[in-house]
Amino acid sequence: MGEFELIRQYFQPLAESTRHNQLILGPGDDCAIQRIEPGQDLVFSVDTLVEGVHFPRDYSPEHLGWRSLAVAASDLAAMGASPACFTLALTLPSVDSHWLEGFAASLAKAAGAFGLALAGGDTTRGPMALSIQVHGTVSRGKALCRSGARPGDLVCVSGTLGAAGAALDFLDTAAPDALQQAILARYHHPQPKLALGQALACHASAAIDISDGLLADLGHILQASGVGASVEPASLPIMDELVALKGAQATDLALTAGDDYELCVTLAPGAFEQLPPGTRQQLTVIGLITEEPGIELTGRHLPIGAGFDHFRRSQ
Amino acid sequence: MGEFELIRQYFQPLAESTRHNQLILGPGDDCAIQRIEPGQDLVFSVDTLVEGVHFPRDYSPEHLGWRSLAVAASDLAAMGASPACFTLALTLPSVDSHWLEGFAASLAKAAGAFGLALAGGDTTRGPMALSIQVHGTVSRGKALCRSGARPGDLVCVSGTLGAAGAALDFLDTAAPDALQQAILARYHHPQPKLALGQALACHASAAIDISDGLLADLGHILQASGVGASVEPASLPIMDELVALKGAQATDLALTAGDDYELCVTLAPGAFEQLPPGTRQQLTVIGLITEEPGIELTGRHLPIGAGFDHFRRSQ
Structure with a gap:
């Protein structure tokens, strides 16, 4: 098992603890599947946070998990949408189990608070950055623009x-x-x-x-x-x-x-x-x-x- | 206007030239809006490509645009899905108009070929990387898992x-x-x-x-x-x-x-x-x-x- 397979295991409990009835298939296949009720529109937004740009170097992972999901979820709030699920594209320079535990726990807390289920993601090696895409729904034609x-x-x-x-x-x-x-x-x-x-x-x-x-x-x-x-x-x-x-x-x-x-x-x-x-x-x-x-x-x-x-x- | 506002202008023609009837609202608001027909499920997948990891340093932008969207769209193919739209989270160390023109043109070519409309994104400063999330639809319950x-x-x-x-x-x-x-x-x-x-x-x-x-x-x-x-x-x-x-x-x-x-x-x-x-x-x-x-x-x-x-x- 590769190092980055291990990383993904830190997010497994998050995938299991966060659920949404629209999320038919979560992480682990080529795609996730979301079923949207007739009369509802899907709204979605992506936010990238780069270390040293959007959060300080050595920023606490306990803060980062909450903050990054909150920033993304705020776009759903601005559309008047009900939260459904999110994807996480996480790029890390190396595997630090202490960091990962803190980050995953903080992200799980935010996901629970906001009602956003983890739907999927991608984990890669590189300079620390993350992109979160959030999905929500609004009644057809009722989104706040x-x-x-x-x-x-x-x-x-x-x-x-x-x-x-x-x-x-x-x-x-x-x-x-x-x-x-x-x-x-x-x-x-x-x-x-x-x-x-x-x-x-x-x-x-x-x-x-x-x-x-x-x-x-x-x-x-x-x-x-x-x-x-x-x-x-x-x-x-x-x-x-x-x-x-x-x-x-x-x-x-x-x-x-x-x-x-x-x-x-x-x-x-x-x-x-x-x-x-x-x-x-x-x-x-x-x-x-x-x-x-x-x-x-x-x-x-x-x-x-x-x-x-x-x-x-x-x- | 900030430098990164300028970058986004390179993608404006892409947003205008790629359209999909499900995409009710494209880039420029807090969220994009996709309307999915009853009887269809949304399928989606995110892929991150980091310079020096997933593509060589100084990789031609004319190749990168096509390749990164193709890699992401391939996950839709694997689910048996019809392509709809995508988001682009692009992180760049600096503004290079020659690079941006080549990348945007190549991405536009791929978007047209695959039938994927640009729905939104985020542009940030940092080490070069991009995350693309693709959205497609499948008849309810017919996704290939x-x-x-x-x-x-x-x-x-x-x-x-x-x-x-x-x-x-x-x-x-x-x-x-x-x-x-x-x-x-x-x-x-x-x-x-x-x-x-x-x-x-x-x-x-x-x-x-x-x-x-x-x-x-x-x-x-x-x-x-x-x-x-x-x-x-x-x-x-x-x-x-x-x-x-x-x-x-x-x-x-x-x-x-x-x-x-x-x-x-x-x-x-x-x-x-x-x-x-x-x-x-x-x-x-x-x-x-x-x-x-x-x-x-x-x-x-x-x-x-x-x-x-x-x-x-x-x-």
Whole structure:
């Protein structure tokens, strides 16, 4: 048995512990098989994470497993989809059983939390990187796209913004204090807003998950919808810990920092009012969709694309 | 616009030129959307290719695009599936417009030939590697799995075997002669047996594509089916050019070398006889499924797993 056959054995328990009734055939054949109910559409998305680019070198495998599946699942949340299964393409420079155990356990925890069954994958030797593709389903024609925002719609975000980006400054700190720990948790342990996305599927006009920063991601909605937006920075939801740590800078982070994996959605005012209270309470209104392209920010006008660009950051 | 936004622009024409009626939403949103007809199952598979492991450093982008999609599509052929779409997770160390043009053009050619529409992807910076996930459909319950081989079934292969593996010896040759060129074509330009796989979907008892070598891949069928096989090496289909180049060694290559991407299938003798002549003519009978585990090879008995292991080769 080859070394990489052994690696795959670390993921066997994950394949056995995560199940989904749509997954007719899991790992081990040429393909996996998923059976989608009539009236449902398949939605899917792939994300690659490269060591030293998307996560630090020597990043804890206990964090990496959760974080990589959460990042991928967040795209399902942004479509309003119900999670089904995922594939893992894992490239590793060598076999480190301690690392593999930690990674597989963390991935299993995330898979269980998000309701994603391991459907298959590929394990290869090379510089450390992983690609995860997630599959979900939505009722036919009900997927939340980026292109549906209309002038007059409210711009809303879930949760709080900016903390994950602030954590980048002290990811390596050996003994983080309580404030830092609260902020680090947002980077290491993102919570894709799957239930919220599904609750919004028949109500919101457009949605995206905030991976590259609010301005950049809202910019994608505006561009796809052919509209603009005005945003009130004072209304941005920010963790108390982030304000305590960063003071006035916290607002800039909430506008531009990535890695939060909250949702940014647009809704007609009437649709917002009709949301179940439990759903509405998870959203903060931060602005308004306008006709003029670009983002109006407390009187400043930003052209689209002025946000914190994911790929520029990657370089 | 970031450098990697530019990269994605190289794939825009590919997204526009490749279409599939199941693909409701292609690249550019949080997820792609595929609509699968009732009565059809989704089948999918992911393959990673790492530079220096699965293809040589400085490998021609004109070959890489075709080869990487062909390798992935071959898994659909092995399930008897109709191709639909694919995602591309591409990691590149830097932006090289000449490389990108060649790669995208070659990928577009393969996508057109195989009937696979580009559904989405992710482009990141890092050591060169790519993961391709292919999606296809099969009639409910009709997918060809590895586990259906039964004692008495014929073992058949498509095309010819061993040439792609032989090409590894002279991939770098500056001026290959005619013999070498014929053999190199098998490595650079594999032809996934998509139509043949679909034609076999209601007839074969088990199938796999030959990526790791006949003995290794037939071994996977035997293991999944709980059976053994006897194989007659003299019956293996081998290109004249390979015999001319390698003499008696050609049979060893046909047994153990990978990268051919032909199909290995098992069929009950009656099912084989009932195949349309045009389908039957694409197959060569090379052996028989037996009850005793392992592979009986002209009197020699090999335990399963004695073939050329993909992952051992990768190391």
